[in-house]
Amino acid sequence: MRVEHLARRYEELSAVDDVSIDIAQGEIFALLGASGCGKSTLLRMLAGFERPDRGRVLLAGCDITALAPYERPINMMFQSYALFPHLSVYDNIAFGPRRSGMDRRAVDQRVREMLELVELQAYARRRPHQLSGGQQQRVALARSLARRPQLLLLDEPLGALDRKLRERTQIELVSILRRVGVTCVVVTHDQEEAMTMADRIAVMREGRFVQVGEPLEIYENPKSRFVADFIGNVNLFAGELVTDEPERCEIRTPEALFHVGHGIPGTLGMRVSVALRPENMRLQAGHAPGAPNQLHARVAARAYLGSYTQYELELAGGRRIRVAQANADRHVEAFDGGAPVTVRWSETAAMVIQD
Secondary structure, three states, X not given: OEEEEEEEEEOOEEEEEEEEEEOOOOOEEEEEOOOOOOHHHHHHHHHOOOOOOEEEEEEOOEEOOOOOHHHOOEEEEOOOOOOOOOOOHHHHHHHHHHHOOOOHHHHXXXXXXXXHHOOOHHHOOOOHHHOXXXXXXXXXXXXXXXXXXXXXXXXXXXXXXXXXXXXXXXXXXHHHHHHHOOEEEEEEOOHHHHHHHOOEEEXXXXXXXXXXXXXXXXXXXOOOHHHHHHOOOOEEXXXXXXXXXXXXXXXXXXXXXEEEOOOOOOOOOOEEEEEEOHXXXXXXXXXXXXXXOEEEEEEEEEEEOOOEEEEEEEEOOOOEEEEEEEOOOOOOOXXXXXXXXXXXXXXXXXXXXXO
């Protein structure tokens, strides 16, 4: 699938602004961003519900930009699932194949294939209200796949589920999509959902892609302060480049001197930002002698979250940062409120951002 210079405006608002992307056959591609960033408008243009002001949508080499939604080999699954409440699970899944003119025997075979795929054979005669949220989600997926679409669009597919069920369903959903091999575009505002499900992620802001890459790349190598701050938790420090060599650089900030284990393309004195993920920082009791890659702070708050403990620390100037400590042992050392601590990190932990 290819999107070429797609754009859509609403009066003075540019909802989607010159977006281009190639999505490989069988790829799960996520559009990630806050409300109003343009991701849903882009999805609706792919589905044919919105006409672009400019640009083209190509699927398997064919230009489908001018085709109506029902003419496109595309299906869309909504957050609400949009199941027919008066129809059984079987008839919900059979609806699309029947509408396409498939004969009764072929419809029955296809529905049974879909029920087996989503492991709901025993629920074929139930109505949607007799199913759990996770089961309804799988029925909606089976119905979306029943007509063998070339492209599947998922609009906040897990948004109606509670957190624990959503985490389990993410893995199940990806497993089903992999088995079918359908190309899939997922719209979500949930970073964890995008990181878990997608082969690649496009982070959107004000109608544009600000970074496209694999989940590891997006998280570990953000190209801007916006992406670093939007994906996961991060501590950002503004400073200037004071040493730059091929295999190391130094950045001085008001809070600390950062030794980074790689060079960056730039000039001495340039303004940069340093990003530190909370899980890449380590705490020790007391205030150790001054040195690079460390901060002195006091514990302002602490939250035990099972697999890790999150600390909010107050620096000398009043600024607060977050540090996450894995609870690898049952009886891990905890730092009480007000306790003086030293925060340390390695030369490979810091991410330098030039923007």
